[in-house]
Amino acid sequence: MKNLLFLLIIFFLYQQDSFALPSQDREVKIYKNIRCLACQGQTLNDSNSDFANDLKKVIKRKLDNNETDQQIYSYLTARYGDWILFNPPVKQSTLLLWFFPVFILVIGLLILYKRTVFGKSKLS
Amino acid sequence: MTSNIGLISLIISSILSLFILILFFKHVLFGGPLHSKFFALYNASFFLIAVSFVLLVISFVVSDFSIVAVYENSHTDKPFFYKFAGTWGNHEGSMLLFILIISLYGYLFLIFTKQLNFSLRFTTIFFQTSLQFVFLLFLILTSNPFEKIFPIPNQGLGLNPILQDPLLVLHPPFLYLGYVGFSLVFSLLLGGLVTNQYNQNWAGLAKRWIFLPWTFLTFGIGLGSFWAYYELGWGGYWFWDPVENASLMPWIASTALIHSVLVMDKTKKLFNWTAILTILTFVLSLFGTFLVRSGILNSVHAFANDPERGLYILFIISLITLSALVIYILKSAKQTGDENGFILFSREFSIVVNNYLLIFALTVVTIGTTYPILLSVFTEESISVGPQYYNTILAPFVFIFLILMGIGPYMKWNKNSFAINRNKLTSFVLSSLIVTALVSLILKNQNFIFILGVACSLFLIISVVYEFAYFKHIKLKQFNFARLFSHAGFGFLILAITLHYFFSKEFTTKIQLGETSSYQEFAIKFSNYFSKQGKNYQELIGEYEIQKNGEKVILKPSIRKYSHPQQFTSETSIRGEWLSDMYIAMDYTSDASSGIGIRFYYNYSIRLIWLSYILITIGGLLSFVQRKNEK
Numbered sequence: 001m002k003n004l005l006f007l008l009i010i011f012f013l014y015q016q017d018s019f020a021l022p023s024q025d026r027e028v029k030i031y032k033n034i035r036c037l038a039c040q041g042q043t044l045n046d047s048n049s050d051f052a053n054d055l056k057k058v059i060k061r062k063l064d065n066n067e068t069d070q071q072i073y074s075y076l077t078a079r080y081g082d083w084i085l086f087n088p089p090v091k092q093s094t095l096l097l098w099f100f101p102v103f104i105l106v107i108g109l110l111i112l113y114k115r116t117v118f119g120k121s122k123l124s
Numbered sequence: 125m126t127s128n129i130g131l132i133s134l135i136i137s138s139i140l141s142l143f144i145l146i147l148f149f150k151h152v153l154f155g156g157p158l159h160s161k162f163f164a165l166y167n168a169s170f171f172l173i174a175v176s177f178v179l180l181v182i183s184f185v186v187s188d189f190s191i192v193a194v195y196e197n198s199h200t201d202k203p204f205f206y207k208f209a210g211t212w213g214n215h216e217g218s219m220l221l222f223i224l225i226i227s228l229y230g231y232l233f234l235i236f237t238k239q240l241n242f243s244l245r246f247t248t249i250f251f252q253t254s255l256q257f258v259f260l261l262f263l264i265l266t267s268n269p270f271e272k273i274f275p276i277p278n279q280g281l282g283l284n285p286i287l288q289d290p291l292l293v294l295h296p297p298f299l300y301l302g303y304v305g306f307s308l309v310f311s312l313l314l315g316g317l318v319t320n321q322y323n324q325n326w327a328g329l330a331k332r333w334i335f336l337p338w339t340f341l342t343f344g345i346g347l348g349s350f351w352a353y354y355e356l357g358w359g360g361y362w363f364w365d366p367v368e369n370a371s372l373m374p375w376i377a378s379t380a381l382i383h384s385v386l387v388m389d390k391t392k393k394l395f396n397w398t399a400i401l402t403i404l405t406f407v408l409s410l411f412g413t414f415l416v417r418s419g420i421l422n423s424v425h426a427f428a429n430d431p432e433r434g435l436y437i438l439f440i441i442s443l444i445t446l447s448a449l450v451i452y453i454l455k456s457a458k459q460t461g462d463e464n465g466f467i468l469f470s471r472e473f474s475i476v477v478n479n480y481l482l483i484f485a486l487t488v489v490t491i492g493t494t495y496p497i498l499l500s501v502f503t504e505e506s507i508s509v510g511p512q513y514y515n516t517i518l519a520p521f522v523f524i525f526l527i528l529m530g531i532g533p534y535m536k537w538n539k540n541s542f543a544i545n546r547n548k549l550t551s552f553v554l555s556s557l558i559v560t561a562l563v564s565l566i567l568k569n570q571n572f573i574f575i576l577g578v579a580c581s582l583f584l585i586i587s588v589v590y591e592f593a594y595f596k597h598i599k600l601k602q603f604n605f606a607r608l609f610s611h612a613g614f615g616f617l618i619l620a621i622t623l624h625y626f627f628s629k630e631f632t633t634k635i636q637l638g639e640t641s642s643y644q645e646f647a648i649k650f651s652n653y654f655s656k657q658g659k660n661y662q663e664l665i666g667e668y669e670i671q672k673n674g675e676k677v678i679l680k681p682s683i684r685k686y687s688h689p690q691q692f693t694s695e696t697s698i699r700g701e702w703l704s705d706m707y708i709a710m711d712y713t714s715d716a717s718s719g720i721g722i723r724f725y726y727n728y729s730i731r732l733i734w735l736s737y738i739l740i741t742i743g744g745l746l747s748f749v750q751r752k753n754e755k
Contacts (some may be wrong), residue, residue, distance in 0.1 A: 036507055038651045041365055043510075046358045048711040048721030050633055062236040086510025094506055097495045101517055104487045118474065 030059060030069060033086050034076065041084065126272040127191050131180040134220075137172035140165055148250040163234055166249050170227040170300070171257070180269055185212045190276045193217060193269050199282035199688040201660040203668045209293040210283045213432070215417060216269035218296060223259045225300050226252065229308040240319060240329070248308075248315035255307050258440055266433050282688030285661070290515040291351040295344060302341025303374045303409035309333040309381075310406035313399055314448060319408050319454040322399070324461075325391035330402075332748070334385060338373035338378050346370050346737030357694045358707030359630055359677045361723035361733055369493040370412035371484060377405040380482040392461040394472075397479070399456055403448045408490075410441045415493070469542040481525050483658055488517050497573030519573070523693045526580040526618060528678075529611050530587035533604075536755075540755030552590065556582040569626055573586060577622030584615035609672055610743025613736045618702075620732035627728035636719040648708075649672040651678075661686045663695075666710050666720060677701075679708045681722070712753070 031045035040053035044059075061071050076084050088094050145163050151158045159165075180193075185207050197214040199205055230252035234696045235247055263269070308331050316322035348371065351536060353361045381401040387394045414437045468474040491510045500506045536540045560579040564570055588608050611688045631643045640649040652667040665682040681697040684685060698711045704727060711721035 012375070013698075026677075033510070039361065040286045041356060045630075045632070047278060048634070048723070067306065070752055081506060083506040083508055086508050087512040087516075088507045092506065093499060093503060094495075097491060097509070100491055101484065101488045106482065110418055112480055115465045119303065 025086050026061060026069070027060065029054065030063075030072060034059075035071075036082060037080060037088060125744055126179045126183055126188065127272055127652055129332050130176045130183070131264075131268065131270040132615075133172040133176040133719070134260065134270075137169045137176070138257060138260040138264065140169040141253050141260060144169070144253045145257060148246070148253075149415060160694050162246055163249065163259055166234065166253060169253070171261075171500055172222075173224050176270075177220055179199065180220060181208065181211045181272075184208065184217075187280060189278070189280050190274070191269075191274050192271045192273045195273055195277050195280045198280040198285050199660065200279065200737075201285060201688060203289070203659055205290065205293060206283060206288045207285075208224060211635060212296045213283050213287045213292065213702045216263075216267045218300075219259070219267050219417075220269050221297065221300055221375070222304055222452070223256060225304040226307050227257065227285040229305055229333075229337075230256070230311075233355065235314075236332075237329075240293065241319075243319045244312075244315050244321045247319050248311045250747050251311035252308060254445070255311065258443070262436055262440060266436055268675065278686070282660075284689070285686040285691050285693045286355065289351065289355055291347055291355075295347040295351055298347060299344035301411060302337045302339075302344050303371065305337025305340060306334075306374065306402075306406045306409050308337075309402055310448070313402045316524045317399070317459065318463060320455070320459060322395065322459045324389060324392055327385050330380075331389065332523060334378060334382055335747040338375075338382060338468045339741060339747070341375050341378065342737070342744055344739045345375060346734070346741065349737070350734060351728070352497070352726070353598070354696050354698060357696045357723065359709070359723060359727065361608045361730065363625075364492070364514050366493045366497075367416055369489050370415045374405055374409040374412060374491055376482055376486045377401060377408050380479045381405050383475045383478050383482075386477050388461065389734060391472050393464075393466070394476075395459060395461040396456060399681055401479075403445070403452065407445050407448075410437075411445065414441055416749050420599065427651055453657060467538060467540050469535055469540045470539045471532065471535040472540075474528060474535050477528055478525075478532065481521055481528070483524075484521060504596060520680070522618060523576055523580045526584045526615065529614065530584040533591065533607060533611070534587070541669065546575060548590070549605070552583055552586050555585050556580075560585075564648070567627070571626065574626045575620060577625075578619060579620065581615045581619035585612055588612040605749065606743050606747035609742070609746055610740045611744055613739030615736075616739060618738035620729050620736055623670075623729040624733065628730075629708070629728075630724065632721065632723045634719040634721045636717075639719070643724070645672055646724065646726065649723070650720070650722075653720075656682075660688065666722075668697075668708055668722070670706060670708075670724075672706075677706060679706065681710045683709045683710055683712055700731060705730050737754075 006047045016042045028045055032042040032043050034055070035047060036044050036047040036052045036055075039047050042052075044052050044055060048068075050085060060077070067075075073085060073089075080087060089098060090098050137190065144162065147165075148164055149158045150156070169703055182188075183191050183194050184198055185204070187194065187198055187207065189198075193214055193216045194210075197217075198210050202210070210217075212221045230249055233248065233252070234245075311324075312330055312333060313322070316326045344367075347366050348368065349361050352363065352368075353359075384394050384398045386527050388398045414434065419435065419436060466476050468565045492513055496507050496509055529550060531545075534545045534548065535699065554581050560575055561584050563578055564575055574599050587613050592608060617629070629644060630645070633641045633643075633648075635641045635648065635650040637653065640647055642648070647667040647670070649671075650666065651669050654665055654667075656663045656665060661684040663682050663684050665680050667680070668679045669677060670677045677699050679697040679699055682695045684693045684695055685691075691713045694712065696707060698705050698707045705725075707725040707727055711723070713720050
């Protein structure tokens with residue numbers, strides 16, 4: 001057990017600055033979250049259609065103007081609706097989408113807890 | 125002529141099915157022996173459906189354009205292979221295949237269960253016939269595959285070119301053999317409940333009929349994923365597209381079922397839960413068909429954009445679900461197993477936790493798939509639910525799941541067995557951490573999620589390898605190879621997905637002939653292009669030289685212009701490099717002078733993903749090898 005802890009500590013010390021997701025370009029990350037409205041189910045990143053290229057230019061300009069991701073997304077949803085974002089925003093109409101799984105998780109855990117026999121095996 | 129015989133066989137088959145249902149009710153309500161030809165009638169109804177299917181295949185192969193389905197989906201220019209596969213590349217043909225498989229499973233059931241209790245046997249066939257009958261009516265009344273057209277056209281409209289692919293010949297039949305196959309265990313459940321034989325023996329019997337379709341479904345999903353990878357040209361292997369999810373939902377439910385039925389078999393527990401999972405698995409399979417066939421979704425699979433048919437299917441699903449639930453509620457109370465709780469750290473406890481996590485995953489996939497549809501129906505608001513939603517919610521639980529998959533099999537039935545395994549598990553943890561540290565050093569990546577993904581999947585893989593390597597006193601025949609292979613396959617799958625996620629590279633650009641475009645360690649030169657004439661398409665092939673660390677590879681993606689129907693497709697060019705792929709797809713362009721857009725992907729360890737699909741499928745197959753210590 002001590003060895004294990006020791007190893008874990010070494011492990012975490014050695015990789016301090018690494019909790020962030022891969023240093024993907026912010027630009028690509030945004031493109032990947034946007035639906036190419038002129039294509040079938042493709043992301044902006046995967047498409048070279050005129051629509052995608054034009055929209056990429058617009059987004060690039062906004063990035064150069066130091067706008068935040070949130071500003072860019074609200075600009076897009078104001079014009080095209082939430083449909084354009086692959087990652088649905090948390091708001092009133094999507095509450096169930098985000099929190100129903102959590103509800104199932106908690107209910108399941110309660111049932112699991114109730115049906116579990118703790119302590120040493122009572123059969124032996 | 126063939127079309128008449130085809131339709132007549134379908135009609136006779138449905139009359140026979142109805143007759144079987146009547147014979148059953150006569151026997152149950154008025155007593156007296158069951159008609160001696162009950163099973164023979166069922167087999168006859170199966171053969172008639174098979175005949176009708178073969179006739180439809182022949183009509184497609186010989187391009188009989190007097191049939192609407194052939195006219196709309198075939199063309200004489202099409203290669204033989206795709207004329208053949210075109211049979212199920214349309215709504216009517218695929219529904220006929222659907223029914224053929226329902227019927228086939230009943231036929232197989234009769235062949236392999238000759239020793240089975242008579243009443244359970246014929247009641248199961250009764251339920252299977254009911255399913256077959258309902259869908260036959262649907263087929264004949266709303267989607268007759270042999271409907272005729274007059275005057276007879278000289279030429280057909282052709283098949284969507286994206287479906288003209290060798291894998292299309294295999295993908296739909298396997299997928300159907302999978303999820304339609306769950307109809308049999310569904311009928312077996314209802315049969316067991318009605319005849320009061322839903323007990324431990326039932327679980328032993330049902331196992332095979334869950335493993336069989338599960339194996340097909342696993343393989344079918346794998347094929348679909350591989351097809352999407354090389355045919356769609358988007359570089360990925362899974363897009364969390366609603367159509368993919370439609371096949372994933374019954375897969376998750378049936379995976380939970382495989383495990384819960386084991387608990388029922390060994391410990392007489394989880395009777396109610398297993399019954400519910402059985403119903404859920406089949407209903408989700410039907411629901412998947414509804415999603416794909418109703419035209420609600422816009423995709424290559426949705427050939428029938430006819431809302432009326434969608435309503436019919438929805439009605440049938442509701443009918444089947446309700447009937448099953450009524451039977452379950454009326455009959456299950458008498459047939460309950462051991463109601464005691466689950467002992468912490470026993471084998472059955474770990475399986476219950478497995479089911480808990482699988483149901484959670486199922487909830488996420490189901491709600492993510494249906495929420496946008498429901499929202500647009502009720503509020504006219506449209507949202508998209510993409511990969512980020514699923515990845516964000518599911519990823520943490522996949523890690524926990526891997527650990528549990530490694531620990532669970534070491535636990536003993538009915539006994540808290542944590543203490544006796546403590547040293548073993550500690551050594552698995554240590555060895556997986558050491559290997560992870562090495563991997564992390566070699567690949568120069570210290571991201572926390574990366575390390576977690578690698579460590580957890582290695583933990584599972586090591587626990588499987590240990591079981592295989594160090595249990596020398598066990599004879600080869602006693603190994604549970606089914607579990608070892610499928611669990612190892614899952615470990616490799618998550619390992620491969622983690623590696624792929626962190627080390628893949630992609631970029632899109634537009635290059636002119638002769639130019640070179642560079643990205644990180646890759647330099648791509650558009651060196652040449654030429655055109656070629658295929659059987660039913662013209663092809664523009666581009667030649668790209670890719671330099672990576674001094675090595676040169678040539679890739680030749682292309683754009684095809686199909687003539688019937690007139691449509692463009694982009695064919696990818698892929699070159700493997702050990703487990704990774706270099707991958708290029710070209711964009712359609714009307715004006716090549718301003719350069720052609722390409723998408724370049726370096727897909728790290730993607731071949732390990734295909735390999736793990738194969739391992740999991742092999743695991744399913746090995747469940748049919750009788751183990752020595754097995755009943």
